Amino acid sequence: MKKNVLLVGGLHKAMSLAQSLLNKGYAVTVINDNYNDCMTLASIEDLEVIFGDGTKPFVLEEADGENMDIAIALTNKDDDNLVICELCKKKFHVKKTVALVRDPQKTRFFYQMGIDSVVCAINAITGIIEQQAFIDEMTNIISVEDGRVNILELKIGHHMPSVNKKLWEIDLPSEAIIGYILRNDQGIVPRGDTRILAGDTLIVICDQYVQQTVTKELTGR
Numbered sequence: 001m002k003k004n005v006l007l008v009g010g011l012h013k014a015m016s017l018a019q020s021l022l023n024k025g026y027a028v029t030v031i032n033d034n035y036n037d038c039m040t041l042a043s044i045e046d047l048e049v050i051f052g053d054g055t056k057p058f059v060l061e062e063a064d065g066e067n068m069d070i071a072i073a074l075t076n077k078d079d080d081n082l083v084i085c086e087l088c089k090k091k092f093h094v095k096k097t098v099a100l101v102r103d104p105q106k107t108r109f110f111y112q113m114g115i116d117s118v119v120c121a122i123n124a125i126t127g128i129i130e131q132q133a134f135i136d137e138m139t140n141i142i143s144v145e146d147g148r149v150n151i152l153e154l155k156i157g158h159h160m161p162s163v164n165k166k167l168w169e170i171d172l173p174s175e176a177i178i179g180y181i182l183r184n185d186q187g188i189v190p191r192g193d194t195r196i197l198a199g200d201t202l203i204v205i206c207d208q209y210v211q212q213t214v215t216k217e218l219t220g221r
Contacts, residue, residue, distance in 0.1 A: 002025060002026060002027040003026050003027070003069040003070065004026070004027045004029070004064070004067055004068045004070075005021050005026050005027070005069065005070045005072065006028075006030075006031070006063055006068040006070070006071040006094070007028065007029070007072050008030075008054035008071070008073050008074060008075060008081075008084050009031070009054060009073065009074045009075030009084075010075060010100070011032065011040065011041070013100070013151075014030050014032070014041065014074055015040070015044065016150055016208065017074075017150070018030055020211070022044070022046055022047065027048075028048065029063050029068075030047060030048070031050045031052055031059060031060070032050075032051065033052060033054070038050075038051045048063075050062055050063045054075070057087055060084075060087055060092060061092075065091075065092035066092045066093065068088065068094045069095050070094065070095070070098065071084070071085060071092075071094045071097050072099075072100075073085050073097070073098070073100060074100050076102070078099075078103055078106055081099040081100055081101065082099060082106075082110060082113060082115070085097035085098070085099045086113065090114075096116045097115050098115070098116065098117040098119065098153070099115050099117070099118050100120075101118050101119065101120045102120070104120045108187075111187075117201070119153075119203055120180070150205075150208050150211055151203065151205055152204040152205075152206065152214065152215065153203055154202045154204060154215065154219055155200075155201050156197070156200045156218070157198060157219070158198040159220075160198075160218065160219045160220050161217065161218070161220045162196050162217070162219070163196060163197065164195060164196070164197070166192065166194065166196075167191070167193070167194050167196070168192040168193065170217060171217060172214060172217055172218075173206070173210040173213055173214065175206055175209070175210045176205070176206035176210055176213075177204070177206070178190055178202050178203070181194065181200050181202055181203070182201040182202075182203070183199070183200050183201075184199075202218060
């Protein structure tokens with residue numbers, strides 16, 4: 001049975017993520033409050049598109065929110081992303097919520113409010129800066145808006161090839177970076193000598209063309 005994923009806002013990020021999820025067999029619905037963006041999104045085959053404000057319960061209901069397995073808020077407003085995730089979690093009982101956050105100071109608060117995963121672009125970029133080997137890739141990696149770069153969330157199991165390795169020991173393509181690590185209830189901006197542990201969730205920024213290579217290197221899958 002297909003898992004249902006709801007994406008709210010973020011045209012280019014939503015397009016890239018939706019295409020990736022559809023290719024993996026997920027059923028994907030997108031909500032966007034810009035009509036022209038909806039028309040662009042509708043060009044993606046098998047993608048369900050809803051025109052409306054994702055912070056409104058009736059719009060989430062129209063998108064069949066109660067049957068979603070994952071909800072991902074991608075708007076440019078942190079407050080809206082929090083509202084979207086809170087509604088999905090508490091009103092529609094979505095199992096997992098993910099919020100994009102622009103202000104890194106809000107990350108801890110979002111977790112305290114019950115958001116399952118919080119992705120902060122600033123923290124991810126800080127991770128890139130800290131890892132000197134990837135500074136030359138900075139310009140390309142930051143350009144998330146053009147849809148060419150994907151943000152991956154990879155859960156690391158006990159027997160995966162990256163377990164107990166330091167970041168500098170992992171042979172990732174130059175177009176990829178581990179920008180953030182979620183460990184228990186804490187977030188870590190990794191350095192080159194940060195060791196990956198079983199149970200970690202890695203937030204990886206990578207060019208869409210190396211996504212499969214990155215996933216295999218870190219998870220063996």
